[in-house]
Amino acid sequence: MPDFRYPILIALLLAGAACQQPAAEASDATGGAAPEAGADAIPASTPAPAQDAQRPLTESDKLLLEMAEAACRQNDFTGFVAAYARSPILRARHTAASVQHGQPGASKPVTRDRYLAGNLFPITMIDTYWVTSDSRRAFDAADGDAQLLVIAAPDINVASDGRARVDWVSGRMDYDPQINEGEGSFVQTGPGGYLLFYPTKDCWELVEDVRSPG
Structure with a gap:
């Protein structure tokens, strides 16, 4: 598990935000159930849905x-x-036509359109900080209430053949000025999962999103 340390302000804002169930232990970069095409199959890039092509780009999108x-x-x-x-635009462009989704041993293929429409990708970022996507939506709906944010700690590994895996867990920051001396310590308190990306001819695309039971 990587050692995530944040500034005092972020630690104080996020200390109370947490899930309650333990997460399964993360594993290596190439483990887990493979998509139906097989572990060695490298899918080609797939075109973005039509609505992505028609959506006007914002400055944030462009960046x-x-x-x-x-x-x-x-x-x-x-x-x-x-x-x-x-970026929803990037997720539309770099998600496989079918994504294996669900719990370990029970995941099923979900079409790209259903995966994107359901906003199923589980983690996102605020500035340089990873948080769960659900908590980010709650944060936005509450006009920026940081107590609603749940930190996500990702562990990124890339295999020699280009396949990449992101193991993540959710948690909170513990802050004690007498112990941390200005920094908080990440504590895992909630579930997580892993995300598997396959290389394409010019980048990567998401092929698997498996969640730990919880």
Whole structure:
């Protein structure tokens, strides 16, 4: 589990935000159930849905698209997934036609359109901080109440064949000025899962989203 440390202000804002169920232990970059095409099958890039092509681009969209394009050129999966998590346009363009979704051993294929329409991608970012997507939506609906945010701690691994896996858990920040000396410590308190991306001819696409029971 990576050691996530945040500034005092973020730690104080987020200390009370947490899920209550324990998460399953994260595993390595190439484990987990493979999509129906098989673990060794590398799917080709798939076209974005029509509504993505018709949507006007905002300045934020343009910046995230540029960020993702640069990451793809540089083979920088960490930079790519940071943009992907924040951009519906990128998720439409870099999600496989079918995504294996569900709990370990019981996941099922979900079409890309259903996956995107359901806003199922589980984690996102605020500035440089990872949070759960559900808590980000609650935060936005409550005009920025940071107590609603649940931190997500991702562990990113890229295999030699280009497949990339993001294991994540949810939790909170513990802050004690006598112990932390200005920094908080991440404590896992909630469930998580893993995300599997396959390389395409010019980037990556999401093929699997499996959630830990909880």
